Amino acid sequence: MIAFPTTPTAAVRLAGTIRAGATDVEERRRSGRLNGDVVDLRDLAIGAPELVSLSVSSGLSLGALVRVSALDTPALAPWNGLREAAQTLATPQIRPVATVGGALLQQNRCGYLRHPDLRAACYKAGGGGCAARTGDHLRHALFDTGACISVHPSTLACALIAYGASYGVQDREGTRIAGALEGLYGDGSDALKDHLLPAGTLLTGVHIFEPPRPAAGFEPSAYARATGRVWAEWPLVEAVVRRTTVGVVFSVGGVAPVPLRLRTAERAFDSGATVADAVAEECASRLILDDTRYKVQLLVGLLQHLLERTASAP
Amino acid sequence: MIRERLGLTGAKEACGHGACGACTVLIDGVPEVACIKPASHLEGRDVRTIEALSGAQPAGPVDLSLLHPVQRAFLAEDALQCGYCTPGFVVEAIAYYRSWRAAHQDGEAPPLPDVERALSGHLCRCGAYEAIRVAVQGACAGAFEGPLAAAPPRVDGPEKVCGRAKYTVDIDVPAMAEAAFVRTPVAAATLTGIDARAARAIPGVLGVLRLVDDGAMLRHAAQAVAIVVAETRDIAKKAARAVEVAVTRGPVACDMRSARAPGAPRIYVRRGKLPVSSEMPVIPAGWHGNERGPLRSDIGEHGGQARKATASPAMSGVWTTSAQCHTALEPHACIARWEGGTLTVWASTQMVRGLAEELADRLDLPLAHVRVLAEHVGGAFGAKAAWDPHVGFIADAARQLAVPVRYVPDRHEELMLGGYRPPQEIAVSVAMAGNAMSGISMETRGDSGVAVGANVGAIMRLRYPNVPKYLADYDVVTHAPAARPFRGPGGPPGYFALEGAVDQVAGNLGLSPVDLRRGHDPAPGFQRLYDWAGRLPVWHQLSEINRGSGRYRVGVGLGTASWYHFVAAGAEVELIADASGFHVRTACQDMGNGTRTALAQAVGDALGVDPSTVLVEIGDSGFVPGPMSAGSRTTVSVRPAVFDAAGPLKSALVQFGSQALKLVGATAGVGGIAHAGGFVPWAQVLAVGPNTTAVGKRKVDPAGYAIPLAIGGTAIGRHCSAAIQISRVRVDTWLGRVTVQDVWAGFSVGTVHSPVIARSQAVGGIIQSLGYALHEERRLDPSTGALLSYNLEDYHLPGIAETPSVEVWFDDTPIEGLATGGIGLSEVTTCGGAASIANAVYRATGWRPMDLPIRPDRLLAGLATLAKPPPAPAEAPPDVPWGTS
């Protein structure tokens, strides 16, 4: 059954898979990997206009139903890394459909998880093991943080985390700011989940409360990914680099089952280490997978690239 | 939903998961993918498909003046081949055109990177990107607001740009049911049971038919074990998932390393007739475990001489390549309908005639009772030139269940089973005597999965004819699906290795890679290509190796290739003259290669009429037997047959016309009858005449064939084609990316009859070789043999932004003794590209890629081995000026 609630309150009373832009959900349904009821958010915009609004005041608020293409606006200039991330992810025909909420909560793209015949050997599909670990994981995680070694798919999460975003939810208890977006993903040790949002909870939006630093003028930040092709390819590594008055921010995707701030590397870089040394220090504190060790070098190259791009404020 | 329920088949489904853009429609003016759109999300919204954007088209021929300027631009620039991706591109480009023109004046064209970004969500397997970019720029600048100056070069272009061309997936047979296959999840399995009770109970299921018996060995994953037929495709798929397949699993060896390892499972215990991945006949050879060979392709004494010489080689190395999937955007779709004892099959095939013969043979029907139709084919590249078991299953199911049945493979099935170029491991040694090569030894191992026939040597023997060569091919069978011939089978991997070795020898010895080759290429075609290339500004850079140390390094590389002259001996065409004009008919097909255009042009040339007035009827096995379209043989086969038919047709028309119109001294002239009193155009003769037909045949070339006998209808003609490709690449040493910036490609194939179509085909071949060199890689799970790169997100086709600027040069010197003065073009255009790109990477960095594709991780690992750059030659400056940025 597919329900079309018109208010968030009604939505969280219904059981079923939440469907927003449907670019992820519908593919999973059509290929038979997702069955059961659907709670479609199509008509929520009427009852809950805040879910489709993008507002910029001292910070930034993005409703969960804001389309990714709407983030490509000059209004986002203070958060240039976020804007560039939104300009890059997926394809031009997906971005006007995909929502912020869906982009943050989508399922990861591990080939074993999404293969109709290999699900028995995948924790995230409810199976008992990780076939990728013993099989082919060339494009999987660099950091071995738990039983699952997939990479987190969300480009927007990588970008929003760089700016210290928080997220808001609504459930049967009501609506609230639930905490830092980083906390929505955890530390990558839970092999069963791509995010920790409980079922029956609606993500209402994300907020960057912290104004960009320095307050006068824009703080330089940028997003880029490492891929074989120029466009429309899932990243091997992606990152946002922010240069704030209190230090650099390295937020990365493609390296772990969760989007990640490389805090050890940030500290090392801030105290004068080269990027290569800073990344080496980060890696020394982590478990590294052999087949994806090449990502260390990519990470260094990508951060270097972004540091160059953010070397002077626009 | 738009396609099925509204019958608007212009938007195509190619991937079904948002990655290819073929299904793009405008929703409230914004281009969005339709394939993953729930129907409920379309309620109350303005949906425009390609049909709605093509003007109020009348029935009959497309009225070009009603088309959108973007569509006219696509036609004029020939920005399409098979046309399957075209509606999606056009819809997107129209939206882009609108936003660009709202903010810019006439004459202002958008910059290329802008266009590429806007179209980055669309894939074109034929590789028409270069012309697409130009078309979109031109349309945005306002160059196509008015009528076209000339007729579009591709005769079926108009129906393709407005979404009217009907492909097999678009055919709607009344009361048609849909099929889905039940497949084994793993390789190396023995079937122990199929339980279809749950599936049969699903409403809408018409039948579940078992295809193999218990106890059958299922060698590769995704092998069909049963077929489900249901009222809709969704029900069929759902029911197929509900069928339980029980197997016992054995050890899997789905790549060459595991199949050759000691104790490897035997893929075949008893070997019957194995599937074949080659276009050439498979010659018997001995077996050792899973390995078969050697198959020797060297000539006479050459093998021995080469082995002796390469015992002390100037260089040797092992090159490897990955499986490259054909993955044409139109899947191997088919429909079967029985009426009494006769069978009609619509199929996406490159051999309507051959498929009809196969079906007749297998179903034990007279050929006259089988008809195969393929009006338009959305790409093939060799994958649709062989018997597809599923066509037989569908025909069978349609007969048993007494309903027409359609099967449209999804992208997963297409990528797994639709064919691939076999991975190769190629050991090459080159011996030198002074500054010349004295011997080449190539030992190749090819993995065609459960098939055999991964020949390379038969192609390599064409190259450097005066150098003795030892050429030994081995097949290694594995637990992977059967490979199929892929455009230039054996060429791309073979030349990657051979041309890499030659380039390396030149690099090691400080020789010019051009001079070294030139000395071994006496053929005049090659000499003319070298002369042409010698005039290019980049020519002198081919010998340089960039010793720079900056982030970006640029290098220029050369790759050369040669290909056979294949002819469909005896292929026929029928010319018809009636009151409506000239028609040409043959049981042939157009997969984007331009068969229709070649036929129209041949008729135009033979009769002196405007090709755009010729009605071309192909794609029907009921017509006189035409060629299959493989091995670059179509044009060189049908054109002479048209001329052969034109002679008698003209005589008949002259004879009739001179009587009916009372002409004196009538003879056939260009475009009509010349007579004592003047000239009568054909149209006037046809207006009064009875219908006249003549059948022409592809006769042997004046120079004869290289091998007097045609094997399976294929003759090998005299002469070979020659190609050289020069690529300039930029290597990003930080992010491990190779960008091909420019390509200069020269082809010596004799006379080129349709230069625009030929250029499109050449660029397409170059783009496919770029994908092979840098991006495309099939990946199988080692423990189950299941496909991991099962969609177009994980199988990486080159996109529009990967497309270099391309200069194509045709030598265009007629080749004496050939019926058309020329040789087929398709294959040779894709043969030297990977070599040229890999050699350019070497020239850019000093590191030689030995494994394809040149992925970022491989490139970074390779560069790391250069930690200490080799010392620069004494007199050269450490940084070549063009080398770094």
Ligand SMILES: Cc1cc2nc3c(=O)[nH]c(=O)nc-3n(C[C@H](O)[C@H](O)[C@H](O)COP(=O)(O)OP(=O)(O)OC[C@H]3O[C@@H](n4cnc5c(N)ncnc54)[C@H](O)[C@@H]3O)c2cc1C
């Ligand atoms: C070719 C291609 C390339 C892509 N490349 C990238 C890329 O580079 N980077 C990237 O990040 N993504 C990429 N994507 C994925 C794309 O970003 C997601 O499919 C999309 O963002 C999902 O958004 P949606 O609104 O369509 O989500 P849906 O499909 O509707 O939902 C996705 C998930 O989120 C849940 N959900 C959605 N909204 C809410 C909510 N408000 N509250 C609670 N749960 C919710 C759903 O239950 C579901 O589990 C790519 C996709 C394609 C097809």
Ligand code: SF4
């Ligand atoms: S990496 Fe994660 S998603 Fe992939 S198979 Fe392992 S557990 Fe499943």
Ligand code: FES
């Ligand atoms: S079919 Fe919809 S994007 Fe490929």
Ligand code: FES
């Ligand atoms: S023309 Fe683009 S796929 Fe064939």
